[in-house]
Amino acid sequence: MTPEELYHYDVNGYLLIEDAIAPDYLIYLNERLDVWEKRALQDFRALPESANPEVRYDDILNQEPSLLDLVVNPKVLPYIDEMVDRPRLKSTWVTFKWNGGRTVAHSNHTPSVTHNFYHFNGRIHHNLFQVFYAMRDIHPGEGGLQVIPGSHKANYPSPSEDVLKDMYVEIPMKAGSVLLFTHDMRHASLNTTDKVRRTIIFTYCPGVIANSFGGDALYQRLFEDAPEGSWLKYLLRIPHGFLETYPKPKERCTATMK
Numbered sequence: 001m002t003p004e005e006l007y008h009y010d011v012n013g014y015l016l017i018e019d020a021i022a023p024d025y026l027i028y029l030n031e032r033l034d035v036w037e038k039r040a041l042q043d044f045r046a047l048p049e050s051a052n053p054e055v056r057y058d059d060i061l062n063q064e065p066s067l068l069d070l071v072v073n074p075k076v077l078p079y080i081d082e083m084v085d086r087p088r089l090k091s092t093w094v095t096f097k098w099n100g101g102r103t104v105a106h107s108n109h110t111p112s113v114t115h116n117f118y119h120f121n122g123r124i125h126h127n128l129f130q131v132f133y134a135m136r137d138i139h140p141g142e143g144g145l146q147v148i149p150g151s152h153k154a155n156y157p158s159p160s161e162d163v164l165k166d167m168y169v170e171i172p173m174k175a176g177s178v179l180l181f182t183h184d185m186r187h188a189s190l191n192t193t194d195k196v197r198r199t200i201i202f203t204y205c206p207g208v209i210a211n212s213f214g215g216d217a218l219y220q221r222l223f224e225d226a227p228e229g230s231w232l233k234y235l236l237r238i239p240h241g242f243l244e245t246y247p248k249p250k251e252r253c254t255a256t257m258k
């Protein structure tokens, strides 16, 4: 990371990287997501009227092999390596948000929540590092992620949302760009358009943090298939209290993007 990026990230809690997915890979992933969106449309139609018009598929990595290269995206890996202590992949999901689809505001540095925890101690440390890919353009006013820059360092609990309204910044994104952010930063979203908002989200955490669901062996099959010594294998390893369960690669990235 450049000094400028470090400053921006540390002060704001996020960084937007454009063209993070190679053009051919973006097309290929979107073809795969077309299939998922068809299924999501059926699931969406089955939702009760009052439900949030969103369909989310958790643990998508174990169900969609085309996403494997994204785990070690060379455009993102250096940021993971620099800002997450002995990183591993924790969660993966894809979301489709229809008009009115929302994520209610959550997080804030205080009161502190261990699994989110962002701090600085000689370098940036995250417990939850969000890697949020826009798979379609999200133009200004079209339901980009809304964030309160700097709230990952807030010393006071967040007041009611009415009071915070003016503090949110909406982040438009081009298809194939990625928003890196600390989950300690307050964030929310609302799709106000008739386009289906399509995003892929990966969460990375330090090796000491367990998976939210699926147990330690969540990625065991993918781990076994991954090349020896690769970043992919390292990121898919099982968690451990304080020991490494697989050696960290010396090089920055051993994967090639499709």
Ligand SMILES: O=C(O)CCC(=O)C(=O)O
Pocket: 095, 103, 130, 132, 145, 183, 187, 188, 189, 199, 201
């Ligand atoms: O899908 C969204 O807009 C919100 C994502 C989110 O809340 C998260 O990544 O923690």
